[in-house]
Amino acid sequence: MKVNTLNLKMKSNRPGFIHRMRRFFETANPWGIFVMGSTLVLMIGAAYLSYILRSDLTEFNIERSSSTFGQAFMYVALGLFLFKAGFFLFIIYKYFKYKAIASVSDEELPTCTVIVPAYNEGKQVYDTLMSLADSDFPHEKLQLLSIDDGSKDDTWHWMKEARRVLGDRVTIFQQPKNMGKRHALYRGFNDGTGEVFVTVDSDSIVAKDTLRNLVSPFVANENCGAVAGNIRVLNNKKALLPRMLDVSFVMSFEFVRSAESTLNSVLCTPGALAAYRRTAVFNCLEEWINQTFMGQPSDIGEDRAMTNMILKQGFHVLFQRNAFAYTNVPEKYKGLYKMFIRWGRSNVRENIQMSKYVFKNFRKGPKLGTRLLFISQSAKIIMSYPFLFFMLFFILTHPLLFLSSTLVSILVLSTFPVLFYAKRYNLKESFWAYSYSILFTFGLFWITPYAIATANKRGWLTRG
Numbered sequence: 241m242k243v244n245t246l247n248l249k250m251k252s253n254r255p256g257f258i259h260r261m262r263r264f265f266e267t268a269n270p271w272g273i274f275v276m277g278s279t280l281v282l283m284i285g286a287a288y289l290s291y292i293l294r295s296d297l298t299e300f301n302i303e304r305s306s307s308t309f310g311q312a313f314m315y316v317a318l319g320l321f322l323f324k325a326g327f328f329l330f331i332i333y334k335y336f337k338y339k340a341i342a343s344v345s346d347e348e349l350p351t352c353t354v355i356v357p358a359y360n361e362g363k364q365v366y367d368t369l370m371s372l373a374d375s376d377f378p379h380e381k382l383q384l385l386s387i388d389d390g391s392k393d394d395t396w397h398w399m400k401e402a403r404r405v406l407g408d409r410v411t412i413f414q415q416p417k418n419m420g421k422r423h424a425l426y427r428g429f430n431d432g433t434g435e436v437f438v439t440v441d442s443d444s445i446v447a448k449d450t451l452r453n454l455v456s457p458f459v460a461n462e463n464c465g466a467v468a469g470n471i472r473v474l475n476n477k478k479a480l481l482p483r484m485l486d487v488s489f490v491m492s493f494e495f496v497r498s499a500e501s502t503l504n505s506v507l508c509t510p511g512a513l514a515a516y517r518r519t520a521v522f523n524c525l526e527e528w529i530n531q532t533f534m535g536q537p538s539d540i541g542e543d544r545a546m547t548n549m550i551l552k553q554g555f556h557v558l559f560q561r562n563a564f565a566y567t568n569v570p571e572k573y574k575g576l577y578k579m580f581i582r583w584g585r586s587n588v589r590e591n592i593q594m595s596k597y598v599f600k601n602f603r604k605g606p607k608l609g610t611r612l613l614f615i616s617q618s619a620k621i622i623m624s625y626p627f628l629f630f631m632l633f634f635i636l637t638h639p640l641l642f643l644s645s646t647l648v649s650i651l652v653l654s655t656f657p658v659l660f661y662a663k664r665y666n667l668k669e670s671f672w673a674y675s676y677s678i679l680f681t682f683g684l685f686w687i688t689p690y691a692i693a694t695a696n697k698r699g700w701l702t703r704g
């Protein structure tokens with residue numbers, strides 16, 4: 241009887257629905273509420289419009305299938321849809337098989353060198369170094385290196401300030417001029433003494449247990465060559481784009497990379513937080529630093545390139561969901577599309593490199609999953625032009641039908657990320673998945689075709 245009374249008392253203390261809604265509107269960003277609300281209204285309205293125009297859509301499909309070209313396109317689209325649907329179910333299955341590796345004991349932890357390259361980062365590099373120094377990793381096993389890559393602001397001042405506070409626990413270097421992130425990391429790899437290298441971006445903050453969780457797979461799995469950390473958005477309270485990207489990052493890391501990890505084939509260990517076995521790095525270090533594409537030195541995609549070269553050696557590449565880093569992302573559209581162009585160019589380059597070994601006997605054990613990951617990503621790149629042309633044709637011939645069917649597709653397909661984020665973290669924030677999908681569909685659809693056409697271009701783009 242006492243238990244029932246206690247339960248009733250607990251229930252009575254819970255805020256009611258009206259109270260929770262009032263608190264939401266009092267604390268939420270008005271502009272954010274407007275964008276999120278407009279998104280939902282737009283998609284629901286599109287669903288109703290699609291219902292009205294369903295006969296027009298049927299007629300459109302009949303028209304397309306009446307020509308040889310239209311039939312070919314429809315068959316290809318159907319084939320891709322069936323592959324993507326089957327692949328998605330496969331990834332869901334692998335996601336549920338994933339389990340992060342628990343931290344090993346202090347005695348078992350390997351020696352670790354953390355490398356923090358920095359360029360025009362200002363005080364943020366100080367915060368990054370302090371968060372790393374605050375880790376619960378054994379100090380005697382941790383070497384902390386930071387390299388100023390010829391910054392033009394006060395980055396070097398803040399690195400010296402970190403050195404003043406931390407003393408011998410951190411070693412700082414200054415490049416004679418700006419040479420690029422890859423060269424800064426190269427210097428760190430050569431100066432580092434740890435059995436495991438960890439790379440952390442200078443605009444990222446790590447959790448207290450991140451380092452020990454990140455490197456534990458190297459102890460648990462002797463075939464592990466690299467580990468990807470779990471990246472969340474640090475500045476997700478400052479603007480709308482970071483809020484959207486936070487939901488996208490959770491889907492990309494905690495869902496996709498979890499599944500990739502069960503296949504021992506995470507395709508990219510992020511620059512914001514990644515760990516590499518020393519021997520795996522030095523097996524490919526000279527090839528990595530001298531990498532070129534179409535005769536030009538590669539100064540972007542250093543993380544994907546290193547991951548690719550380690551996979552090629554036959555090592556496993558894993559993901560640690562319990563190793564968190566919080567990183568800053570662009571808050572404006574210009575910075576966002578420049579970041580995506582850089583990622584897109586890197587994907588084009590590294591998929592070409594991956595095609596040279598993925599269908600060979602590059603490692604012991606199952607390789608089908610790795611090949612499916614490669615095929616899925618390659619199909620997305622290859623089909624970007626045909627679908628761009630189809631989209632433009634659809635817009636010109638049936639604009640209203642295109643708008644309604646596209647928004648309904650977003651409503652359907654983005655519901656999974658919404659539910660996933662809501663289950664993992666927060667229901668209210670999960671609805672940003674809808675807004676992000678609309679932004680990506682209508683504002684960033686050109687990224688992949690443009691990245692393919694300019695894959696030989698150099699430059700970081702988002703750095704001044």
